[in-house]
Amino acid sequence: MQTKGIWLAGVLVVLFLAAVPDTSRGITVPDTVILNTQSKLYEPFTFNHAKHIQLTKECSNCHHHTTGTLVQDPNCVRCHRNSSETQEVSCKGCHQTDSFSATAMHEKDPKTYHKDKPSLKAAMHRNCLGCHENMKGPMGCQDCHQRTKEGDAFYYSGAYAPKNKPSKGEHNGH
Amino acid sequence: MKRRDFLKGCLIGGAAASLGAPSKSWAVGSFEGYPDAMGVLVDTTRCIGCRSCEAACNKEQKLPEPDVPFDDTSVFEEKRRTTEKAYTVVNRYETNDGQKPPYRKMQCNHCNEPGCLTSCFVNAYTKTKEGAVIYNGNVCVGCKTCMVACPFNIPAYSYSSAFDPLIKKCIFCYHTRLKFGKPPACVEICPQEALTFGLRSDLIKMGHERIRETPDRYIDHIYGEKEMGGTSWLYLSRVPDDQIGLDTTLGNEPVISNVKDFLGMVPMVLTIWPALFSGIHLLATRNKDHGDEHHNHSEQEDGKK
Amino acid sequence: MKKLIASGAITVNSPQKSSDRKWTFMEKLFLGLTLPQYIGQALRNPFNWIIAIIFAVGIPIILGRFIFGLSWVTHSSNDYPWGLFLAFGLFGMVPLSSSGFLLGTACEVFGRHDLEPIERLGLLNGLLGYFFAVVFLLIDLGQPWRLPFPMVVSFGPAAVLFLVAWHVSTYLSVQIAEVSVSFFEWIGFPIGVRAIRKITLGLTVSGIILSTLHQGALGALFTYAPGKVHPLWYSSSFQWIHFFVSSIPGGLCMVITVSTIASKTMSWRFDQRFKDSLDRVTVSLAKGASMGLATYLTIKLMSIAHDNKWAYLTTGYGQWYLVEIMIGVIIPMTLFAYAIHHKKLPIIRFSALLVVLGIFLNRLNTALITFNWKLSEREIPHWREVAICVTVYTIYIVVYRFILYRLPIFYQWKTQEQYALAYAAKPETTILKDTEPALVFASKTEAKAFRNAETITS
Secondary structure, eight states, X not given: OOOSOSSSTTOOOOOOOOSSTTOTTSOOOXXXXXXXXXXXXXXXXXXXXXXXXXXXXXXXXXXXXXXXSOOOOHHHHXXXXXXXXXXXXXXGGTSOSOTTSHHHHHHOOTTSSGGGOOOHHHHHHHHHHHHHHHHTOOOSXXXXXXXXXXXXXXXXXXXXOOOOOOOSSTTTTO | OHXXXXXXXXXXXXXXXXXXXXXXXXXXOOOOOOTTOEEEEEETTTXXXXXXXXXXXXXXXXXXXXXXXXXXXXXXXXXXXXXXXXXXXXXXXXXXXXXXXXXXXXOOOOBSSOHHHHHOTTOOXXXXXXXXXXEXXXXXXXXXXXXXXXXTOOOEEOTTOSSOOOEEOOOTTTTTTGGGTOOOHHHHHOTTOOEEEEEHHHHHHHHHHHHHHOTTTSOSOOBTSSGGGOBSEEEEOSSOGGGGTOOTTSOSSOHHHHHHHHHXXXXXXXXXXXXXHHHHHHHHTTTSOSSSHHHHHHHHHHHHO | OHHHHHTTOOOOOSSXXXXXXXOOHHHHHTTTOOHHHHHHHHHHOHHHHHHHHHHHHHHHHHHHHHHHOHHHHOOOOSSOOSOHIXXXXXXXXXXXXXXXXXXXXXXXXXXXXXXXHHHHHHHHHHHHHHHHHHHHHHHHXXXXXXXXXXXXXXXXXXXXXXXXXXXXXXXXXXXHHHHHHHHHHHHTOHHHHHHHHHTHHHHHHHHHHHHHHHHHHHHHGGGGOTTTSOGGGOOTTTHHHHHHHHHHHHHHHHHHHHHHHHHHHOGGGOOHHHHHHHHHHHHHHHHHHHHHHHHHHHHHHHHHHHTTOGGGGGSHXXXXXXXXXXXXXXXXXXXXXXXXXXXXXXXXXXXXXXXHHHHHHHHHIIIIISTTTTSSOOOOOOHHHHHHHHHHHHHHHHHHHHHHHHSTTSSOOOOHHHHHHHHHHOSSOHHHHHHGGGGGGHHHHHHHHHHHHHHHHO
């Protein structure tokens, strides 16, 4: 009954990222970011931002909101073709941690195109995993964040793995 | 609700008809679901097969220890179904288009007009206004008709219990979450938001919007929008639905529509038969004394012997 | 029993043992024999030993089902919730028990008094069939002690099973009332006999209504599973008609089969009237059954044409479907046509048995064998499931025999005056003479009857 964000829910994203690497706005780009600080099932971990910048080169590969090159997504282009860079670039600036709570659901503005906005957890997972898959990056859960003891219990894994019981009532699963 | 009420009316009316009251109207309306019913949009293109939803369900519903850990992916080698120990399972499906195999979570789809509910003779099932199909184990006799009636093969039965066997199925976390406006445990834990919780009516719009925005990602169909009269849980897929184990032959009529023919006949038999057969009796025996004439007759025969 | 009768034992067929003394209840219970005689004849009967072996194995398994749960005895699973108990016991036995309402209707409503000698057998067959169908249901239900719930605790009136529950229970009471006439005569309670006779027509008409509805309702239960029952065995519009119509030849042929077995094993219990009329009545029943089969075949074809399912006939399931139709409908129909015309009674009796088997096969096919035809996994019943079915069916046979031995089903109960009359005229009862020739076949035929019963069970 941990209602909010069993894991990753309270991700602390301190992604203050400049629009372009030349720090035109005078904001420094963090080299590392601590993610997943409030999850119970997985440990917090350090995200090597600098390394990812090196690998991807292009900020807009991960950040939308016209950070870096202009938006390319045809669905966004319809409105944001000429939008200027936004103030807010951090993920958690827009993506909520509790997108299915009653308040979050009521806040959704039916008139905008952003109704189907994923939660912070989903946005990060989809962004990271989607890219990792294409770039042959690590894909396993524990490749990024180590599971806690509570997480082991939750998944009946590790020390909490089920003892190999003879599966009685063998026909039950038909 | 209208149709169920109608059928109830039919039967009660039929019972009453046998006592002399006329039976009621024939207008079968189609129940479209409660306006505030919640639902979940399952976007199978997002699912990565992490099985976290299974773990969350196990914990939330206080289910027994699983046979293998929830991070064990060897389970994908076979097709599993829901059981008394697992109200939801994720299966992997092989497709022949060279892309990564899709996963699909299965659980109770929480039909608008559930087959289990309409087949239950002790009314153990309830479709709540929040959209959940819940089950009352205190009145269940264990006839297992609901399992036969479920087109999605969802309800499981605790056959191993000798003294309190019950139906085991997903109840949309109704008692612990949905009732309080919270999403079910599986939705909350999903890292990919492959599961989107919301008003069913909104989810249908959202699903069509996703298809429209990224037509390459999806086939143009939301499974559950119309199937079996519509379900609260809806599926989006990259490949045709039957390739991810969804039965595409079910049609759009709810289960109860198939039974309608028979149920509609009941009041007629109740009213027409007594008159018909009494009439035949009078015709067949018009030349003899009424009442217990044949017994006299046979007794006379006996007397002769 | 036959030996005893040959040696001078008198069968109970009236309240009077002799002109000055009435049978006591215990004497009636022991068929008018002394206790040693009774036990002796029971022990000499090889069929009883086979029953004893079946019970020795089966009854502990039945008890085990209630101690260790369903998973100990069945292979019923989440995909196959209805196993052999319901497919064989409930869906198979109920159509074969339609005889109660059929013969009741024929005799009481249509005024077919020529069928009266077998009416009571029809009624008893109906009552026992239903009763044991409920026994099978109780074994299969997860929580059988809650069976009265749909009547008193919680109502689901839009469910077909709700109708079945109410109708079967009401109909059981109707049948008990109908059969109780024989019982009241036997125990000597003439007021009861007269009371029931007054309401016979009402009971019969309510029997027709209830039977039409729940025979149909059992079929309608399968319309809840349109995707699971194989299309050849499924029809949304006709399912209940299939089940109802097939129950007509089913019930009639079951009566023919039972009377055949009885004539081989307990002809000592028949009175002259029954003996004289058995062949004639059998032909009449066979005629009725033929009509029923013809109607059934027509509707079966119609439902295939209606949904245009001809293509399925070329599949493996289609061939199996044709086998079922051949065994249960077409072959018996042909044989009936020939045998009725030429008055070949053995052939009629054989085809009646085929129809009975055909009904079992049809219900097993619908509920179990072709059920879930889209799934790759087929359900094979657990051996304990089979053992329980055989045991319950054996109990059914034993109870059936127990009642036939005693109650005036095959013979007419003589009132005190009639007895006095007969006694005065002919001191030696006719029954005694008639049974003598049958003596030699006593043990042989009983074994045969058992084999017949076994064929039905297996």
